[in-house]
Amino acid sequence: MEYLTRSLQQAALNSPFRYYPMCKGLKLINLCFADDLLLFCEGSLAAIRVVKGVLDSFATATGLSINSDKLLVYFGGVSSTERSRIAHELNLTEGLFPLTYLGVPMRPTKWKHEDCEVILQKFRLKIQNWASRHLSFASRIQLINLVLLGLRNYWMSIFVLPQSIVKEIERICRGFLWGSAGQRSKLHIPSWQKVCLPKAYGGSGFRDGATWNRAVLAKYVWALSTKPDLLWVKWIHSIYLKGADFWNYVLIAGCSWYWRKLCHLRDHFRPADMISAGVQGRFKSTRLYNSLLVQQRDEFYRTIWSRIILPNHRFMLWQVVNSHLLTRDNLSRMQVQLASELCNVCDRMQESHSHIFFECIFSTQLVKCIFDRLGFDAWPLDYHNWLVWLARARKRVTAEIVNLVCAAVIYSIWINRNQCFYEGYSSTVLKLTQDIKYTTKYRLNIVSKRLVSVKDQLYIRHLQCR
Structure with missing residues (x-):
């Protein structure tokens, strides 16, 4: 390709x-991307013949000829007659x-709505392929983050x-x-902004589309002042900026x-904002995006999203901490008709977040049994005090274990509640205790021995044997 580039530049010196x-400003004739070649010239028959002559000479010298298939x-601003001749x-x-x-x-003109239809078609095709599978919330979050939003981010890194x-x-x-009901998603409490x-x-780690689109494309603005050797940056300075500062540049007609x-x-x-997003010569879109958010840091996020906790349990714990579960009191406030607002498990009091996890007889027995076996103090039987207890500072290994057990208990209580609602029967405290015990035992195996002391390793083995 270097030989072809030199041949084209030489031919451009003494020819029509x-x-x-x-x-013209950069004297740019060709661009190479991997195995693709782009050639640029004036839309005239004389210029085309010069390019064709160079390509014929290149084919004679290297044996690489044009594949017409x-x-x-492509033309721009060329008459139909001249197009046919060329x-x-x-x-x-x-x-x-x-x-x-x-x-x-x-396309050389503004992007049209129909140009983006291919994105939506790919999204809908993915959803159709997943619709027949029984996916948990954690699985759906992973698919959205890695597949759907990954596809969106690819397009957003190129266009607005x-x-x-x-x-x-x-x-x-x-x-x-959340699941779809016709053209609308099913009932849910968390807003999409949350x-x-x-x-x-x-939040759960997604990114707002419009803001993220701008943050990703800001890397091009950052490159204008920090990457002067890039070809496209040189082109921008040659055609538009012409020595002017980008932040003071005034748009002109014809851009x-x-x-x-x-x-x-x-x-x-x-x-x-742009300067702070650049770290060691690389632009961090995530850093710029987070700088635009006017929010307080959540004191529970390290507890909720701990890697030792099972993904399904993490999402359930996130919903409980934020009071986002569709309990009967929440459904009643959303004007959903219910036959009864009593708890499905104990059938004594109104079902609410506080009652299900901290006041129901079944839940209090399960929590006492689990924490007694592990040698920990049981959590407070009040929602607000429980939040304080959950955020309490502990030693690293102890915190990991408490978080793991807490999330497993929360998940088991909610699954048992749904089992009572949909299937009409409840599991025993002993069965759920055994399930949580085995979950704790096997999840503790992923704790790296390099990250804990010998004393903590002995403590973990002791818990696994209880």
Whole structure:
């Protein structure tokens, strides 16, 4: 490719070749991406013949010739007559916009809504493939984070997506997480804004689409002042900035729509935000995104999202800490018709978060049995005091074990509640105690021996044998 580049540059010196207008400043003729080659020149027959002559000479020297079945020629601002003559001269088919490259449709004009339909089609296809599977909330969160939002982030790292597309993506993700009822997601208490907060701020780790889109594209703004050697940065300075400072640059008529979008990012960020997001020569979109959030750090997030806790238990513990479960008192406030508001397990008092986990006779017996076996003080039988107890500072290993047991107990109580509601029977305290005991025993095996002292290792073995 270096030989071809030198040949094209040499031919451009003494010939009727003319550069493509937007590439003249940098004298840019060709670009190579992996195994793809792009050639740029003026849309005239004379310039095309120069390029064709270089390609023929390159084929003679290397044996690499044009494959007419894979190559296309694209035009901009060229008459239909001239297009036909050029296509005939090159023996190539004229390509039409949008041009699809690496799965992304690209066009020289503003992105249209139909260009984004391919994203929504991929989202819906994924959802359809998962619909027949019985997935827990933790599994759905993983699929949304790794697959759906990963796909969204790929597109957002290239374009500013239309707001209608961003909202539709969030609607699809919300419906998949909570379950769908027609065109709406099923009943749930947490708002999508709450779910999209970072875990450290009390959310589940998703990111708001519009804000994240701007934060990801801000890397291009950051590169304008920190990466002057990049080709596209040189192009921007040659065509638009021309020595001006980006933050003081005034948009002029005739700018490309993409450049306008980048310039509009100045309305959302400050130069100081960009500087702080750059760490050791790399731009951290997450750091910039978090700097835009006006939230208080959640004191429970280390407890809830501890790696030693089972994923299903983490999500349940997050819901309990934030009072997000669909208990009967919450359903009643949401004007859902219920035959009874009494607890399904004890059938004595109104069902609520506080009652299910801290006041129900079954729950108090289970908590006492579990914590007695492990040698810990049982948690307080009051929701607010329990939150204080949960956030209490403990030694690292003790905290890991208490968090693990606490989450397992919470999960078991809620599953038993649902079992009473849907199937009409309750498990025994002894059975749930054994289940929690085995969960604790095997999850403690993942605690790295390198991270705990010998004394703590002996303590963990002692608990596993109880």
